[in-house]
Amino acid sequence: METLHLEYPATAPARQRVLVGVVASGDLEILIEPATAGRTQITIHATGSLSPDLWRKQLDRLFAHGAAAAMHMEINAFGATPGVISLRLAQAMEEVGT
Amino acid sequence: MLHQRGRCWFQQLCATHLPVSPDSPSLLVADTSLAGWPARYITVVPDRHNPFPRARSGEVGLREGWALASAVQDAMQADQAQDKKRAIIAIIDTPGQAYGRREEAFGIHQALAAAAGAYARARLAGHPVIGLIVGKAMSGAFLAHGYQANRLLALDDSGVMVHAMGKEAAARITLRTVAELEALAASIPPMAYDIGSYASLGLLWRLLPVRNADQPLPEDVQMVRATLEEALLDIQASMDCSLVQRLQGPHRQASRRVRTLLREQWPD
Amino acid sequence: MSHQQEIAHLLTRQSFIEQGARERARSLLDSGTFRELAGPFNRLYSPWLAAQDIATQADDGVIVAKGRLDGHAGVILAIEGGFQGGSLGEVGGAKLAGALEMAAEDNRRGNPTRAVILFETGGVRLQEANLGLAAIAEIHAAIVDLCRYQPVIGVIAGSVGCFGGMSIAAGLCSYLIMTREARLGLNGPQVIEQEAGIDEYDSHDRPFIWSLSGGAQRHTTGFADALLEDDAEQIRRQVMQFFAQGQPALPRQLRCRWYQQRLASVDTARQTDAHMVRAIFSHQKDQYE
Numbered sequence: 001m002e003t004l005h006l007e008y009p010a011t012a013p014a015r016q017r018v019l020v021g022v023v024a025s026g027d028l029e030i031l032i033e034p035a036t037a038g039r040t041q042i043t044i045h046a047t048g049s050l051s052p053d054l055w056r057k058q059l060d061r062l063f064a065h066g067a068a069a070a071m072h073m074e075i076n077a078f079g080a081t082p083g084v085i086s087l088r089l090a091q092a093m094e095e096v097g098t
Numbered sequence: 099m100l101h102q103r104g105r106c107w108f109q110q111l112c113a114t115h116l117p118v119s120p121d122s123p124s125l126l127v128a129d130t131s132l133a134g135w136p137a138r139y140i141t142v143v144p145d146r147h148n149p150f151p152r153a154r155s156g157e158v159g160l161r162e163g164w165a166l167a168s169a170v171q172d173a174m175q176a177d178q179a180q181d182k183k184r185a186i187i188a189i190i191d192t193p194g195q196a197y198g199r200r201e202e203a204f205g206i207h208q209a210l211a212a213a214a215g216a217y218a219r220a221r222l223a224g225h226p227v228i229g230l231i232v233g234k235a236m237s238g239a240f241l242a243h244g245y246q247a248n249r250l251l252a253l254d255d256s257g258v259m260v261h262a263m264g265k266e267a268a269a270r271i272t273l274r275t276v277a278e279l280e281a282l283a284a285s286i287p288p289m290a291y292d293i294g295s296y297a298s299l300g301l302l303w304r305l306l307p308v309r310n311a312d313q314p315l316p317e318d319v320q321m322v323r324a325t326l327e328e329a330l331l332d333i334q335a336s337m338d339c340s341l342v343q344r345l346q347g348p349h350r351q352a353s354r355r356v357r358t359l360l361r362e363q364w365p366d
Numbered sequence: 367m368s369h370q371q372e373i374a375h376l377l378t379r380q381s382f383i384e385q386g387a388r389e390r391a392r393s394l395l396d397s398g399t400f401r402e403l404a405g406p407f408n409r410l411y412s413p414w415l416a417a418q419d420i421a422t423q424a425d426d427g428v429i430v431a432k433g434r435l436d437g438h439a440g441v442i443l444a445i446e447g448g449f450q451g452g453s454l455g456e457v458g459g460a461k462l463a464g465a466l467e468m469a470a471e472d473n474r475r476g477n478p479t480r481a482v483i484l485f486e487t488g489g490v491r492l493q494e495a496n497l498g499l500a501a502i503a504e505i506h507a508a509i510v511d512l513c514r515y516q517p518v519i520g521v522i523a524g525s526v527g528c529f530g531g532m533s534i535a536a537g538l539c540s541y542l543i544m545t546r547e548a549r550l551g552l553n554g555p556q557v558i559e560q561e562a563g564i565d566e567y568d569s570h571d572r573p574f575i576w577s578l579s580g581g582a583q584r585h586t587t588g589f590a591d592a593l594l595e596d597d598a599e600q601i602r603r604q605v606m607q608f609f610a611q612g613q614p615a616l617p618r619q620l621r622c623r624w625y626q627q628r629l630a631s632v633d634t635a636r637q638t639d640a641h642m643v644r645a646i647f648s649h650q651k652d653q654y655e
Contacts, residue, residue, distance in 0.1 A: 001419050019406050022386060023423040024448040031406055031424055047421045078421040121626055149634040152562060160629055168622045197553050197561040203578045203643045204629060205589050207552040211537025212619040214503075218510035237490075237499065238552055241531050245503035262490040262499045262531075267560050272492050286414055288456070288497040301500050341507050344500065352413050353501070356404055356460035357467070360430065363403045364468050366439075 002046050006059055009066035010040040018095045021088045028077035028085060030092040035070040042072075048079030058085055062093060069096065101156035103233040103257070103312060104141040104191035110319045111189070111326070112139050121165040124148055124156075129184070133327040135226075136184035138173045140166065142192050142243060152198030158239035159196030163209025166243055170216035174223055183225040185330055186217070188244040191233030194264070195242075210242040217246035226333040228326060231293075232311065235260045248339065249303040249329040253322075255311035258293040265291065287349055300347015303329060382523050382598040383547060387429045387444035390484055390523070393598045394442055394605060395433030403430045404461055412455045414494045423449045428458035430465045436606045439472070439479045441465050447486030447526035454487060454532065455494035459501020466508035466518075473515035480516040482605055483509075483539065486523070488554060489530015502531035509538045517541060519608050521601060522581070522590075524548040537589075540617060541608040543601060544581030544590040551579035577640040587647040588618070 013034040021029035028046075035041065040063055044055055062068060073092075077085070108126050115128035118138070124145035129138050144156040153159030158166070170186060177183045195206065221227045229235075229247035240260065244250070252258050262268070269276045283290040287298050297305045304325055308318040336343070345354055367375065382390060392400045404410055406424030415422045427449035431442045443462050445452045454462070465481070472479035490498035509518050517540035522528045524547035528536050533552050536542055544550065553561075555569035568574060577583060585593035591608070594600050618625075628646050632638070 001416060001421065017407060019424075022446060022448040023421050027448070029406075029423060033407065045416075045421065047419060074424070076421055076423060121622075149632075151634070152566075161626075164622050164626045164629070167619070168626070171620075171622060195552060197558045199558070199562075199567050199578070200632075200634065200638045202551045202553065202558065202567070203638045203640070204632065204646070205537075205587070207533035207550065208537040208589055208618055209625070210552065211534045212622060212625070214506050214534055215510050215538050215619045218507050221507075222511060222514070238531060238534060241499070241503055241506065241534055245499075246507060260496060260499075262495045263492060263557070267557055268492050268495075270560060271554075271556065282418060282493075286417060286493075288414060289493065289495045296496055299496055299500065301496075340511075341504055344504070349497070350456075352410065352456050353460040353497075356410055356457055357464040359404045359408055359410070360461070360464045360468055364432070366401075366432070 002052065004044040004046070004052050004055055006042040006056065008040045008063035010038060010063070010068055010070035012037050012069060014069035014071040014096050016096065018092055020092045020095060023076050023078045026079055026081065026084060028075055028080045028088055030088055031074040032092055032096050033072045035072045037070050040068065040071050040073065042075070044075040044077065046075070046077040046080070048077065050080070050082070054082055058082065058089060062089060071096065101144050101191055101193060101233060104156065104189050105143045106312070107230070107232045107314065108139060108141045108189050110314055111323060118169070121168050122161040124153070124162050125165045125169060127169050132185055132187070132330055135330060136182055137187055138184050139187045139189060140169050141189035150196065150198070150200055152201060153196035156192050157194060157196040158192055158210065158242050159201055160204055160206050160209050163206065163213045163242055167212035167216040170213070170220050174220050174225065177225070183223060185226040185228060186220055187228045187230060187326065188217070188247060190229055190231045190235045190240065190244040192236060192239040192243065193234050194236035195238035210238050213242035214246055221246055221248055221339050224339060226330050228329050230322070230326065231258055231260065233257055236264070237262050248333045250301060251304045251306060251325060251329060252293055252297070252302055253311045254293060254305045254307045256292070257311055259291050260293065260296045261291055298347070299349045301344050380598040381596050382601050383525060383545065383596045385598070386448065387446035387484060387486065391429050391431040391442040391444040394482060394602050395431065395435065395440070396437065399433035401432050403432060403465070410457045412457050412494065414455065414497070418493055420493060426455060426457035426461070427452060428461040430461050435480060435482070435609065438609070439477060440482065441469055441479060442482050442484065444484040445486045450491055452487035452526045453489060453491035454498050454501060455491040456497040456501060459498055459505065463501055463504035463508050466505065466512050470508065470512040470515065473512070478516060480609055481512060482519045482521065483535070484521050484523070485528035485532055485536055486526045487528055487530070487532045488526065489532050499531060502535065505535050506538060509535060513538070513540055517609060517613055519543065519605055521605070522548040522550055523596065523601070529554050537619060540614055542590045543592045543594060543604050544584055545594055545596050546581045547596065548581045549576065549579040550584050550589065578643070583640055583643070587643055
């Protein structure tokens with residue numbers, strides 16, 4: 001199992017906790033909690049063959065601009081493909097309301 | 099000989115007893131006493147003539163499940179008006195539940211539930227329930243016969259084993275080889291098959307070293323009987339009919355943590 | 367129901383099966399009363415899976431949700447079948463047992479908390495073997511304890527069904543609700559085939575499997591108390607109805623003599639089939655004749 005830690009600049013704290021997904025085969029769950037303003041921290045636990053670079057790419061897209069809310073994000077993934085990851089991230093970000 | 103330990107220990111421990119006719123030849127039931135207290139011993143044994151062909155080697159099948167439930171329920175009913183609720187001692191040596199079409203079709207899950215429920219209700223009604231593992235205590239069979247005991251005892255012997263599923267089947271279901279499973283079991287105590295690892299989980303009240311588990315010497319029988327008496331007194335002294343004392347072991351930290359959190363968060 | 371009403375119902379009906387465990391629990395509780403305990407943000411991960419390179423889930427596959435059931439204090443225990451086939455490990459098992467223990471304690475203090483268990487499980491999580499099995503024994507103990515005060519209701523909706531040690535838990539419940547899609551059995555088809563051979567049990571023959579362990583058969587033969595459509599509202603109503611009925615007069619598990627009698631009448635020389643089982647257990651004339 002791979003563990004990846006990522007950090008990004010962020011704005012005001014996220015307004016709520018969010019949970020999406022299930023750690024079923026080919027799927028993942030995402031937990032989001034508000035963090036102190038200015039910084040987002042992400043931890044990914046993943047089984048499967050997806051490279052850290054591909055994970056970074058997905059999350060850079062959402063957070064690298066620094067305009068997203070500040071949050072702690074935890075991802076537990078079970079052999080998820082980029083397509084599924086993308087979907088779940090979109091779902092999570094919609095629910096958190098940024 | 100396969101799965102004759104139950105019969106052997108039953109006969110040794112119930113030397114002077116009142117035989118009770120169980121509802122199936124695959125059960126041995128006897129009423130005797132333990133430390134002066136009335137006690138009913140129950141074990142499941144192989145029955146080569148079991149009408150259910152998949153339950154002839156000591157498995158807990160359809161007949162056995164309902165017969166266990168009856169044996170326990172009859173004891174409860176007989177003692178209902180008594181102050182002295184007899185002890186119920188499950189001697190356990192069973193390769194597991196019966197696997198078969200008839201078993202699934204006729205609701206073996208319900209037969210085993212009847213047995214497990216009877217033992218649990220007996221315990222809650224104040225009967226001291228003791229499980230003595232002398233051989234294999236596998237899966238559904240153990241859940242039905244023994245796992246509801248106030249106190250669990252096991253012989254410290256290589257033929258004694260507690261587990262959820264046999265190695266070959268478990269390996270196939272978890273998509274591993276038996277060798278891989280054994281390697282994992284070496285470092286993950288709950289997955290291991292030996293009784294020493296099981297003891298480390300904190301579920302056993304006592305592990306009993308015997309000279310000969312298959313053909314016990316008089317000193318073995320004496321020691322086991324004395325420990326059963328100790329267990330009985332321990333249950334009676336505790337005034338507790340729950341399974342809470344199984345939560346003490348170091349490997350059950352997460353089980354305790356969950357309960358602590360539930361209790362903290364419970365009030366509305 | 368008229369044709370128009372039927373169509374309207376089909377369009378508005380909400381599937382129970384398509385919902386995850388958390389949504390199912392929410393759908394059963396009175397609106398706005400759902401409150402999860404020991405949830406994912408408490409991060410009670412399995413202590414045993416990471417070492418085996420298996421991805422963990424923050425709630426370990428079991429949801430404990432307190433709330434109101436038709437105004438009464440209640441707790442839903444929902445197993446997430448999507449995570450490790452709903453199999454129970456140490457933490458998930460502790461959540462189930464612990465919550466039932468708390469409900470029983472409530473009753474002893476005069477608070478009539480009731481429980482519903484949503485079974486979507488293959489039984490013991492083999493990667494945690496003996497701790498899963500021990501937890502299931504504690505679940506059995508807790509169900510029997512709580513049943514002294516309140517009916518305990520089980521729902522098996524599918525698609526995983528209810529197997530292993532948890533099928534015994536289902537057998538301990540006061541009432542069992544099933545759908546046609548659901549199955550209830552002690553041993554999974556693959557294990558039976560492995561142990562007893564393909565002639566005894568063909569794990570790839572789906573109609574055969576459902577004919578013996580599916581909801582319709584289990585209901586007809588008295589092992590389940592209600593057979594419902596995959597309809598969240600219908601299931602919710604049936605749960606409330608069973609609670610309103612109170613303790614069953616004579617639960618299955620107390621009918622030893624009756625079951626022993628019935629089993630003694632089986633011609634065990636012949637292999638069995640669904641029809642034979644119905645003949646043995648049905649009080650009514652076999653509707654399939």
